[in-house]
Amino acid sequence: MAKITFIGAGSTVFAKNVLGDCMFVEALNGFEFALHDIDETRLKDSEKMLLNLTNNYNPSIKVKAYSNRKEALRNAKYVINAVQIGGYEPSTVIDFEIPKKYGLRQTIADTIGIGGLFRSLRTIPVLLDFAKDMEEVCPDALFLNYTNPMAALTGTMLRYTNIKTVGLCHSVQICTDHLFKALEMEHDGIEQKIAGINHMAWLLEVKKDGKDLYPEIKRRARKKQKEKHDDMVRFELMDKFGYYVTESSEHNAEYHPYFIKSRYPELIDRFNIPLDEYPRRCINQIKGWEEMRDEMVTNTQLTHERSHEYGSYIIEAVETNKSFKFGGNVLNEGGLISNLPTNACVEVPCVVDRSGVMPCYVGALPEQLAALNRTNINTQLLTIEAAMTLKKEHIYQAAMLDPHTNSELSMDDIIALCDDLIEAHGNWLPEYR
Numbered sequence: 156m157a158k159i160t161f162i163g164a165g166s167t168v169f170a171k172n173v174l175g176d177c178m179f180v181e182a183l184n185g186f187e188f189a190l191h192d193i194d195e196t197r198l199k200d201s202e203k204m205l206l207n208l209t210n211n212y213n214p215s216i217k218v219k220a221y222s223n224r225k226e227a228l229r230n231a232k233y234v235i236n237a238v239q240i241g242g243y244e245p246s247t248v249i250d251f252e253i254p255k256k257y258g259l260r261q262t263i264a265d266t267i268g269i270g271g272l273f274r275s276l277r278t279i280p281v282l283l284d285f286a287k288d289m290e291e292v293c294p295d296a297l298f299l300n301y302t303n304p305m306a307a308l309t310g311t312m313l314r315y316t317n318i319k320t321v322g323l324c325h326s327v328q329i330c331t332d333h334l335f336k337a338l339e340m341e342h343d344g345i346e347q348k349i350a351g352i353n354h355m356a357w358l359l360e361v362k363k364d365g366k367d368l369y370p371e372i373k374r375r376a377r378k379k380q381k382e383k384h385d386d387m388v389r390f391e392l393m394d395k396f397g398y399y400v401t402e403s404s405e406h407n408a409e410y411h412p413y414f415i416k417s418r419y420p421e422l423i424d425r426f427n428i429p430l431d432e433y434p435r436r437c438i439n440q441i442k443g444w445e446e447m448r449d450e451m452v453t454n455t456q457l458t459h460e461r462s463h464e465y466g467s468y469i470i471e472a473v474e475t476n477k478s479f480k481f482g483g484n485v486l487n488e489g490g491l492i493s494n495l496p497t498n499a500c501v502e503v504p505c506v507v508d509r510s511g512v513m514p515c516y517v518g519a520l521p522e523q524l525a526a527l528n529r530t531n532i533n534t535q536l537l538t539i540e541a542a543m544t545l546k547k548e549h550i551y552q553a554a555m556l557d558p559h560t561n562s563e564l565s566m567d568d569i570i571a572l573c574d575d576l577i578e579a580h581g582n583w584l585p586e587y588r
Contacts (some may be wrong), residue, residue, distance in 0.1 A: 156217065159470070160231040160293075162224070162285065163238035163302070164190035165197030167204055167444075173235055174205055175300075175459035176467035178213040182403050182474035191227035198222075200452045207457045228285075229292040235469055236285065237301045237584060241279040241583050243437040249275065249579045251434055257572050258417050259563050262405045263433045264583065265303040266354050267534045269560050272553050273576050274317040275307040275535075277583050279542040282308055286316035288351070297511070299323055299466055305484055310500035313486040315543060321512045322484025324353055324464045327502065330401040331361060337386055338375040340368075349504070350492060350517040352528050352535075353484050354402035355410055356502045357520065372550050387426040388414055401501040401502075405432050410531055412562035469507050476509040481499045485514045492517045494525040499532045530558045547587045550577070 159177060164170050169457020170190070177183050188205060203222040209216045214581065221227035228234060242244070250270035250280035251261060272364040282302075289296055298320040300309050309322030323564060327349055345368065348360040361368045376390045384478040388404035392411070400407055408414040408428045415430070416422055423430065461467065467479045472479035487497050491514055504515040519525070533556040541549035554560050554569045563574065577584060 156185065157183075158181070158187040158189050158231045159233045159235065160189040160191065160227050161235045161237070162191050162227070163236060164220070165192035165194040165199045166237045166239075167197065167201045169237050169301070170201045171208070171451070171459060172462045172464050173203060173237075173466045174182070174207050175212075176461045177470060178208060178216060178459070179461045180467055180471045180474070182211065182471055184215040187219060189227045189231065190218070190220045191222075191224050191290060195222065200448065204457065206403075207455050208459055211457065212459065225288045225292055228288050231296045232291075232292040233299065233473075234285075234289065234293070234296050235299045235301065235466060236282070238278070238281065239302070240274075240281050241580070242435070243441065246277060246580065246583060247434060247437055249576065251431060253575050253579055256575075257564060257568055259560060259572070260415050260417075260430050261433075261559075262409050262415070262429055262431070264409070265433065266306075266406065266410070267304065267531050267557055268409045268574065269554055269557065269576070271304045271307075272527075272534065272538050272550070272557065273584075275304045275538045276542055276550070278302065278304075278308055279311050279539070279578065280585055282312060283316065286312060287320045289318050290316070292332060294538070296305075297321070297469075299469065300484075301466075302386075304535070304538075306500040306532075307538050309353075309484045310486065310498075310535065310569065311539050311542065313500070314498065314539070319511065320504070321467075321469070322353065322500065322502075324502070325464060326354060326401045326403075326485065327356060327482030328463050328465070330356075330358060330399070333386075334358075334372070334399060337384070338372060338377070338379065340371070343550065349482060349502075351399060351401070351502055351520065351524065352495075352500065352531060353502045354406055355402040355528055355531055356482070357524050358399040358401070359520070364582050384429050385427060388428065391426060396527065397521065398524060406427050409559050411527070412558040415559060415563075417563060469512075473506045473509055473511075478506050478508040480504060482505050483514065484511060484513065489516075491515070492525070494518055494519045494522065494530060495528055496536070498536065500535070531557075534558075541587075545585055545587050546559075547573070547577070 205218045300322045305322045312320040346362045351357045386404045388408045393399045487499045489500045537553035
């Protein structure tokens with residue numbers, strides 16, 4: 156029996172989206188959906204939820220929860236990763252509260268920034284353990300990584316393991332839809348070209364019937380900026396650098412050195428920046444799950460519609476040999492984006508069929524966009540270097556290269572902050588020297 160393994164299956168809502176989608180793929184009839192999570196209660200919840208869905212939509216699929224990760228992975232054809240190492244408590248709280256003592260504020264802290272850096276350091280060793288197991292029990296499986304920090308984790312898997320890996324994020328497919336809704340423009344029939352790095356990919360072209368829509372987009376955006384809205388950082392970046400970026404304003408506020416600045420506190424209100432946004436979301440999600448658990452887990456009439464997540468469409472393309480195009484995170488081998496480093500993880504258009512994932516050549520980004528990407532890539536690459544060498548000096552260097560951190564703190568304070576974070580994370584990190 157062919158198998159799809161979901162690691163981090165205690166993420167019940169996300170497991171419903173991705174594996175629920177797979178139930179509508181005829182080519183997956185008869186597959187086993189193998190679930191693994193270190194939280195046994197959440198694992199059982201997801202198993203019950205998916206069993207209800209299979210009864211309603213595809214009884215040919217077998218759902219099985221595993222406490223042993225290696226057995227969950229054994230003979231898998233596809234592995235979906237959605238783990239969060241350290242959780243909200245203690246790790247997310249540490250990522251936000253200790254930097255605050257140094258006057259360093261964040262919004263999301265899951266990609267770069269000091270919080271994203273330490274999330275990478277917690278997660279990379281775990282993914283390397285996944286890869287070690289996979290190389291033993293399912294060496295040919297395709298690893299679909301949904302876990303952040305996307306670029307650092309996917310880049311590590313591609314550079315340091317033999318596992319076929321692609322990173323997936325929904326920010327590409329919702330980018331223009333959200334933009335056009337905000338600007339009250341018609342979205343149907345548009346053509347778009349997007350490339351860059353995860354959470355900082357760029358809408359390079361947007362047309363309809365061959366007509367460039369950017370002039371109208373920018374005209375409306377300038378008008379919208381005259382009053383408060385929830386995408387002010389991205390509109391400001393578009394105004395100054397010429398292009399719209401894929402990920403949200405709350406994310407991009409901390410990827411650049413221009414917006415969260417202790418010397419300019421008025422910028423927070425001016426650009427409507429939600430400091431400490433991710434901890435708030437975590438608290439609301441925990442509370443929300445307690446309220447919705449029974450409805451999702453015990454509801455035998457649970458329904459599902461196929462979502463926009465890429466996972467099921469990629470798997471379907473491999474199984475049927477019918478190609479599917481998507482935005483994927485891959486290694487920049489051969490210079491897919493010619494003015495970014497070849498050892499960076501980039502987000503580019505990809506085509507997948509039975510032959511596997513085939514990234515498309517993009518060429519050079521406009522130089523100002525490549526320059527912004529490189530500021531984030533610098534930290535990503537040094538973070539990987541730190542994780543693979545276990546040298547503190549590379550943690551310090553990664554932090555000192557982070558654009559938000561180095562715009563706010565001195566080198567001595569950055570080193571002291573890193574040391575405090577290393578100590579606070581304790582056994583969530585390997586021992587660094």
